[in-house]
Amino acid sequence: MEVILLERVDKLGAIGDVVKVKDGFARNYLLPNKKALRSNAANRKVFEANRARIEADNAARRTDAEKEAGTFNDVSVTLIRQASNTGQLYGSVAVRDLVEALVADGHKVTKAQVVLDKPIKAIGVYEVRVALHPEVSVTVKVNVARSPEEADMQAQGVDVMAQMFEEGRDTTGFVEDYDPNAEPGATAEVREEAPAADEGETAEG
Numbered sequence: 385m386e387v388i389l390l391e392r393v394d395k396l397g398a399i400g401d402v403v404k405v406k407d408g409f410a411r412n413y414l415l416p417n418k419k420a421l422r423s424n425a426a427n428r429k430v431f432e433a434n435r436a437r438i439e440a441d442n443a444a445r446r447t448d449a450e451k452e453a454g455t456f457n458d459v460s461v462t463l464i465r466q467a468s469n470t471g472q473l474y475g476s477v478a479v480r481d482l483v484e485a486l487v488a489d490g491h492k493v494t495k496a497q498v499v500l501d502k503p504i505k506a507i508g509v510y511e512v513r514v515a516l517h518p519e520v521s522v523t524v525k526v527n528v529a530r531s532p533e534e535a536d537m538q539a540q541g542v543d544v545m546a547q548m549f550e551e552g553r554d555t556t557g558f559v560e561d562y563d564p565n566a567e568p569g570a571t572a573e574v575r576e577e578a579p580a581a582d583e584g585e586t587a588e589g
């Protein structure tokens with residue numbers, strides 16, 4: 385299907401561009417979200433008649449988005465979640481969770497603006513893009529941890545899972561290097577018997 389874009393769309397084009405897209409993408413996303421019109425003679429006339437207003441509205445929204453973007457400098461959100469010893473979350477962090485955290489932090493964000501390619505399913509620090517406007521995006525750091533202390537470590541650049549792996553390997557190494565034939569008890573008995581022998585020798589002398 386050919387459509388006329390009413391705003392800039394990633395990987396497609398800018399306002400007024402006529403592009404060919406898959407029917408499903410047009411029907412399920414572009415058209416219902418008023419990001420495009422079906423490309424036909426009647427709609428092209430409507431678009432051209434309203435082009436100046438459409439571009440002015442877009443410029444006004446872009447200006448508002450740029451102001452809002454200024455409030456996102458070095459923004460990060462911390463989400464405390466339960467996870468296994470391997471760092472896999474019991475569940476996942478979805479767009480809704482990020483929106484709630486950002487709104488609670490005083491930012492104006494909608495679910496449609498958060499670009500999360502796939503749900504977050506493990507602890508760690510992630511960078512998530514927030515499209516405040518088709519031409520204005522910001523990046524938010526999302527710190528997913530099992531405790532505030534762990535979140536602080538991750539914020540400082542510590543790879544918690546790598547550290548846990550190293551600690552586990554050290555512990556395993558200790559167990560593997562342990563000699564089952566070495567019996568500390570026997571050594572202790574020998575030490576206890578030695579003074580007794582010395583006393584006996586002294587008594588005989």
